[in-house]
Amino acid sequence: MGQFLLVDSRKLDGFEGLHQAVHGSHVDVMQLGRGRLRGTLSHIGIDDFSLSIGAFNVGMRTQRVSSDDKLIIGMLLAAEDRVAHWSFDMQLNDVLVIPPLLEHDGVFHGASAYAAMRFDLAEVTSLFGGEAQLSDPDTWRSRGHFRADLQTGAIASRRLVRIMSHLRTCNGSLTPSTSDFWKRSIVECMAANVMSSLPPDDEGWLPSARRLIRRVEDYLDETGTRPVHVSEICAALGVSRRTLHRAFQEVFGLGPVSFLRHKRLCAVHSILRDCAPGSTTVAAVAMQQGFYELGRFSQYYLAMFGERPSQTLGVSPLQTAGESIANA
Template sequence: MGKHLSVHTGELDGFEGLHDAVKGSHVEVMQLERGKLRGTLSHVGIGDFSLSIGAFNVGVRTQRISTDPKLIIGMLLNATDRVTHWAFDMQPADVLVIPPSVEHDGVFHKASSYAAIRFDMADLPDLFGGEPRLADAEAWQAKNHFRADPAIGMSAADRLPQIIAHLAQYPDALSEASAEFWKRAIIDCVTATVVTSLPPDGTSYLPSAMKLVRDVEDYLHAAGARPVHVSEICTELRLSRRSLHRAFHEVFGVGPVTFLRYKRLCMIRSILRESRPEQTTVSKVAIEQGFIELGRFSQYYRAMFGEYPSQTLGYAG
């Protein structure tokens, strides 16, 4: 397999380490509290896309000059005191949009942690094709703040560090297709609050649920064994999340995310049954198919098939 993913994690030993708080974008930092700044900084790179996660123990002022041509979308993961960006008061799981070539000014009054994704504006149609309003670069030209969605915000904030920790264990195990899946999963975590904040688009046309589902299944069949993220389906078939959700609930009684999880579980079972323990491991197959929390994956698998994945692999041959 090629090297499609890079993961770097290091310890912070002073505020200077936060100059690289966002991979590829220089940040000016001034410490606001007495004491030795300690923390961690991690970067995930998938092609030109990057995710950065940092945590530090004292207050800092951050400023970014207007030379970065890429879009940055940030999320406050945790904070022990007030955090402001421009005039926005941030709460944990809130999302911040920093347009290209716009100066940024933030204040973390005490210990905090954050996540930030950075990518090219030209990638918007591929990432948000199912939501034309977000696929348009004009939608991202103004600095903006989105209050965390209570149903998904903290879940996403908890999930992002888990993704980095687990991907760091298998940086060479991912195919190009699997790396693309995890790129979409990361973007989905950070931007879900933005997507759910969109008002109804006012369109009344909706293809019949069965036809829409069949179109999705045809697309999945053509994709073969690679994992497919729900955002890819929305982009390729030009469907909004709302339309997809309604159709799958009408046909199957479950949402598209659950349906895709079932499909990936079935694919993993087929792979395990055709493999030997000396050829692969359950964890490698699971992460290749889009499962990051191996304990939860094992529970899903056993609930679906009545046995643990290690048992399936052990029965092979």
């Protein structure tokens, strides 16, 4: 009996599409770079095993809550700027291990591409058979970063893309033997980089900065949806504005003011995208998120997403103009 093959490829139009960055696992995302996000996202699934390959054109922050009981192993395929996951500074073709039930935090400072496979930890022994250390499930229970060999990594990266391209042309199902072959072929690409690397690098860059930012985000979660000023954060956490600024610059390449503004802009974008025209106004949503100078808000929004907020909401320019005249 054949095994069902899931194939799903789509173009990305907005950062929200990256909520499904890894097939079967929800990822929280926030746009950091300016411009309208464009990209592609492809998934192939063979029963509970999946491979996802995504590419996008602006900086992103990704987080994944600790509710997923699957092992995720990823590879950085391309990056125009710095990429960091947790405290690991990534280079091209490096491999990242995200164990089951562990929170994940990543920052892409520019256009990037990645591959990620997701499967049950119980499959490790069979899929990595022949390599004693890799076939031990305990090897994958801790987060890890494996530095890729330049030559081996480039070959593995190209092979993953070719495998995805090939499987996208298949229809419907695979035989048990071909299913096993393709899963092993995908795993082998990741394993090649792991085996050629040094042991996992547990020493990351600026862990203290990341710890401070985690405290900031915990505080923001506690405050709910209301806008929060930087001075309030400094007072609440007992840190200077200079310390806070340095931490955000090192981790995100943005100051805390810009980061908070980007976060609020992303919230506005998601709300407008989900609302039907006529159910709310741009001004109402913007003010709910703390943007009181609507002219400046519109400039920020256009620079960030490459479109006006009324376009996201689906309101025509004529309707917007009519509302402005009516309210004058």
